[in-house]
Structure formats: C-alpha cells, structure tokens
Ligand SMILES: Nc1ncnc2c1ncn2[C@@H]1O[C@H](COP(=O)(O)OP(=O)(O)OP(=O)(O)O)[C@@H](O)[C@H]1O
C-alpha cells in the first residue's frame with residue numbers, strides 16, 4: 124500500500140521473506156506534513172514482519188519531517204522487538220538518526236503527567252490545593268511574627284524603599300483614582316436622580332452620593348483600583364526577584380525577605396490607602412455635584428451644604444478605616460502570590476493575575492463583613 | 503554517623519555526610535559523602551542537569567536534604583536552629599549563576615547592604631569599602647550604575663563583589679565563568695586563587711570549564727547523572743589521568759581518550 128503527499132510518496136511493501144520495506148520517495152517537507160506513522164502502525168497490526176527495511180533512494184528532498192518519521196518508526200519497531208535495517212537510507216539521514224538516539228530517553232524526565240483521567244486530575248488538584256493552602260497559612264504566620272517584631276522596632280528595611288513605595292503606590296495613583304471616583308460619583312448621582320425626580324426631591328441626590336461614597340464606595344472602588352495597580356505590581360516584583368535568585372541572595376545573607384520586601388509594601392499601602400480613600404470620597408462628591416449643578420438645577424453651595432449635613436464624622440472615619448484594612452489586604456495578597464511564584468517568567472504573569480483575583484476577593488469579603496458589623500454596631 | 507573531624511585533626515570547612523537530594527519523589531543524587539578542607543578550591547563537576555546547582559543550594563540551606571547532613575566545621579548545619587544557621591551563613595558568600603544582584607539598587611548599594619546590616623561601619627566607611635570591593639573585580643567607577651545598565655559579565659563580577667563584601671571564610675560560586683570572555687574568565691580564576699591565598703578563604707566552585715578546573719581546583723567531586731551519585735572525588739588533574747571511572751576521564755578529556 125502507499126500514501127501520497129503533494130510531493131512525496133510513502134510505500135509499504137511486504138517481501139516474500141517476511142521483510143517489510145518502508146520506502147520514501149519524492150520530496151518530504153515539514154510544511155507539507157510528516158509521513159503518516161499510523162499507516163505503519165496499521166500495517167504492523169495486520170502481521171508482524173520479521174524485519175523492517177527503510178529505503179530512501181528515491182528521496183529528492185528531505186528535512187526534519189522524514190527524520191521525525193523515521194525516529195518514530197524505529198522506536199515503534201524497537202518496542203515490538205522487530206529488527207530494523209537502515210542501510211537503504213541516505214548517509215546524512217542515517218547520521219542524524221544516530222545522533223537522535225545517542226542518548227537514551229530519560230525515563231523519569233516525563234513526570235507521568237500523561238496519565239490523564241478524571242480521578243487522577245482530581246487527586247492532583249486536591250493535593251495542589253492543600254499544598255497552596257498550607258503555604259498561605261505559613262506565609263500569614265510568618266508575617267504575623269514579622270509584624271510583631273516590627274512593633275518592637277526589630278524589623279529591618281530601608282527607609283528609602285518605603286519612601287519610594289509610598290510615592291509609587293500613593294501619589295502616582297492619584298490620576299486614576301481621580302478619574303474613577305469622579306465617574307462613580309457621577310453614576311451614583313444619575314441613578315439617584317431618576318428615582319428622586321419622581322418625588323421632586325432631587326436635592327437628596329447629595330445625601331445619596333455623599334453617604335454612599337464616604338461610607339463604602341470610596342474605599343471599595345479605590346481598593347479595587349489599587350488591587351489591579353499595586354497588588355499585581357507587588358506580585359510581579361517579588362516573583363521576578365525569585366526568578367532571578369535575588370530573594371535567595373537575601374536569604375543567604377540572613378536578611379529576611381519578609382522584613383526587607385514584604386513589610387515596606389504592606390506599610391506603604393496601609394498608610395496610603397486611607398489618604399487615597401479620603402481623596403476618592405471628595406472626588407466622588409464632586410462628581411455628584413457636577414450632575415446636580417449641570418442637570419438638576421441645584422446650586423453648588425446648596426449641594427455641598429446638603430452633603431455636609433448628610434455625612435457624619437463616623438461615616439468618614441469608618442470609610443477611612445476600611446480603606447486602611449483594604450490596603451493591607453491588597454498588599455498581603457500581592458506579596459503572598461509573589462512569594463509563592465514559581466521560577467519561570469510565565470509563573471510571574473500567573474502570580475500577578477492571582478494577586479489581583481485574591482486581592483479583590485479579599486476586599487469584597489471584608490466589605491461584606493464590615494457592612495454586617497457596622498449594621499450590628501449601629502454605625 | 504561519624505562526626506567530621508572527630509579524630510582530632512583540623513576540622514574541615516564543610517563536610518557532607520550521606521546526603522540525598524530530591525525534588526518531591528524525584529531523587530536527584532544519593533549518598534553524597536565528601537569533605538571540603540579549609541583553604542581548598544573545591545570543584546563540583548558533572549554533566550548538565552546532574553544536580554550541581556542543587557547541591558550548592560543544599561550547602562547554603564536554600565534546599566533541605568531528603569536524607570543526610572551538611573556540617574560546617576564540626577557543627578551540623580542541617581540541624582542547626584534558624585538563628586544559629588543565620589550566624590553560620592554570615593561567614594559565607596555566594597555568587598549565583600545569574601548574578602542575582604538586587605535590581606532596585608545600584609552596584610554600590612548592593613555591596614553596601616550586607617555591610618550596613620552586619621557591621622558597625624559608618625555610612626562613609628561603608629561607601630569606601632563598597633568602592634574597594636567593586637574595584638577589586640574591575641568595576642571601579644560603576645558604583646552608581648544599576649544592574650540592568652551593565653553587561654552580563656559585569657553583573658557577574660558585581661555579584662562577586664557583593665559576595666566578598668563581608669570577607670567570608672567560605673565563598674560559593676555557581677558557574678562563575680559562564681558568559682565571560684576568555685580573558686575575563688582567566689582574570690576571575692586568578693582572583694579566586696588570590697582570595698584564597700590572601701584571605702585564606704575556602705572556595706567551592708560549580709563549573710564545567712575544564713581549563714579553570716585544572717588551573718585552580720585542588721579537590722573535587724564528580725556527580726554522575728546516570729547512576730545518580732558521586733563517582734569520583736580527588737584532585738582534578740589526578741582524576742583526569744588516573745581515575746578508574748571511564749566517564750570521569752572522558753569528561754575531563756572532553757570525550758577524547
Ligand atoms: N525546583 C525544581 N523542581 C523540580 N526539579 C528541579 C527543580 N530545579 C531543578 N530541578 C531538576 O533537577 C535537575 C538538576 O538541576 P540543577 O540546576 O541542579 O542542574 P545543574 O547540574 O546545575 O545543571 P547545569 O550545569 O545545566 O546548570 C534538573 O534535571 C532539573 O530538572
């Protein structure tokens with residue numbers, strides 16, 4: 124039997140003596156595909172030959188396509204214990220094959236991940252989840268000890284690192300925080316205006332926007348921005364430091380990466396998030412005022428006085444407190460995923476993604492807990 | 503397990519006793535057993551992927567042994583409590599395969615960090631010592647460069663300057679001359695010997711550079727990927743000429759003979 128490719132031909136013929144001749148002819152190129160191994164397999168299933176002889180005199184052009192086919196065919200033959208004869212192949216082809224087979228395949232180099240049934244995968248996933256969870260807890264425990272040490276003034280990091288982190292994760296975040304919180308205030312105002320207009324009580328838009336921003340939305344939306352901005356950055360920074368062995372270098376100098384890298388990052392966000400939250404609150408109120416003045420015919424002074432009446436000090440303090448907690452959570456999530464990062468550049472990307480997901484989930488959960496706690500406390 | 507140096511001789515710098523290294527279930531090397539004497543330039547050699555870097559990581563506590571023990575002098579490093587380990591590591595400097603300079607700091611700051619952490623020198627003194635260390639590796643004038651702004655070979659040398667910052671008793675090198683031109687590689691070899699002679703440091707080098715193995719190595723261990731254990735230990739030139747193991751001779755003669 125024989126198979127034709129656009130330019131090449133593969134023929135399998137049985138000789139009377141029990142020899143199977145595999146003859147390649149014409150031009151075989153990688154971009155036309157490999158000679159089909161399954162044809163050979165089918166032929167072998169029909170009857171096991173005494174010998175396989177490869178012939179390639181008719182080849183006008185060959186490249187890795189032919190080499191890969193022959194290497195595959197040889198290993199199939201070896202597995203079924205059929206002797207092979209390559210003397211009919213061009214010299215260069217024979218040499219390449221010898222080279223490919225010079226070092227025997229390392230049998231445990233493939234780590235058995237080709238076992239691919241559901242139970243196996245489920246088991247692997249369970250073990251992996253357990254391992255990750257344990258390393259999360261280890262990180263948090265270690266962090267708690269480090270923070271304890273820091274309060275006793277015995278943690279070491281460079282002040283200049285903290286200053287730089289504060290600049291990067293505080294001031295440089297202002298433009299994006301401005302934009303997003305302003306728009307959020309605007310959106311809230313529109314939502315409220317449609318409802319309140321029916322009662323002719325549009326002035327209460329100021330109450331709605333003010334209280335919503337200051338109590339919850341300001342901190343939450345700023346937190347989400349910072350999770351995408353700083354959380355991902357922290358994970359990528361620590362992850363790539365792991366890849367380049369910079370963290371190893373710290374550890375062997377007995378400089379704890381927890382002190383030196385994680386602590387200043389948490390401190391920076393813990394300090395900056397409350398300020399960003401306050402700023403975001405103000406921007407949101409301005410966004411609401413913009414709608415009030417331009418579309419609801421309220422005067423700016425009237426709007427702001429109404430807001431000041433509605434918003435109490437405890438709202439402001441509560442919001443700022445939430446902001447600080449979110450900041451710590453985002454930084455912890457970012458550093459945690461960075462420290463867990465693998466030793467390749469693709470792992471750094473995965474760490475950054477995981478940091479954002481973890482960070483956002485953490486602040487949303489915290490937001491829910493706060494909502495419940497503040498309700499119970501009557502704040 | 504016999505304590506190293508128990509027979510009253512001068513204690514070794516490092517003793518490795520029945521060490522088995524594994525990643526999970528994958529055993530990389532088993533039953534490693536050798537001694538590194540003070541003042542040795544000890545070469546860890548073997549084919550690619552046989553576990554040389556991993557052995558180095560075990561010697562400095564970045565990986566934990568699956569079995570067996572590493573001693574510094576006569577004291578167990580493997581079983582030392584964390585605080586004690588940190589003290590033992592303070593006598594050690596490491597040059598990593600990739601340099602591993604802290605990328606957010608200048609070269610001078612890289613060298614200065616360990617000085618600031620572990621000495622009582624003043625800022626000005628630290629700056630001076632850092633400049634000296636950089637000059638020793640041929641990087642005078644590059645104090646204020648960031649690692650990203652210098653070449654790979656220069657990063658390696660800067661990494662060496664950092665490793666030498668605290669005048670360590672034991673220096674570890676992972677592939678020091680990989681990526682260096684022949685002249686710089688030669689210069690580095692001379693520097694290594696100089697450090698040993700002038701500071702009395704013990705030096706542990708992972709390398710496949712035959713030339714430097716023979717030029718500077720005073721003792722060695724050969725890890726074999728096939729049998730997953732060490733198959734030779736001794737002076738490199740002697741191993742080349744007289745080893746009973748054919749693989750070792752072939753490796754040291756580039757496969758000829
Ligand atoms: N983190 C890891 N997890 C699992 N296996 C690993 C890990 N790191 C290395 N290995 C495996 O351990 C083996 C030895 O790696 P190692 O880096 O020690 O080799 P090496 O002897 O230094 O090689 P080279 O000369 O190429 O640097 C490799 O086969 C590698 O697959």
Ligand SMILES: [Mg+2]
Nearest residue numbers: 554555556599
């Ligand atoms: Mg290596």
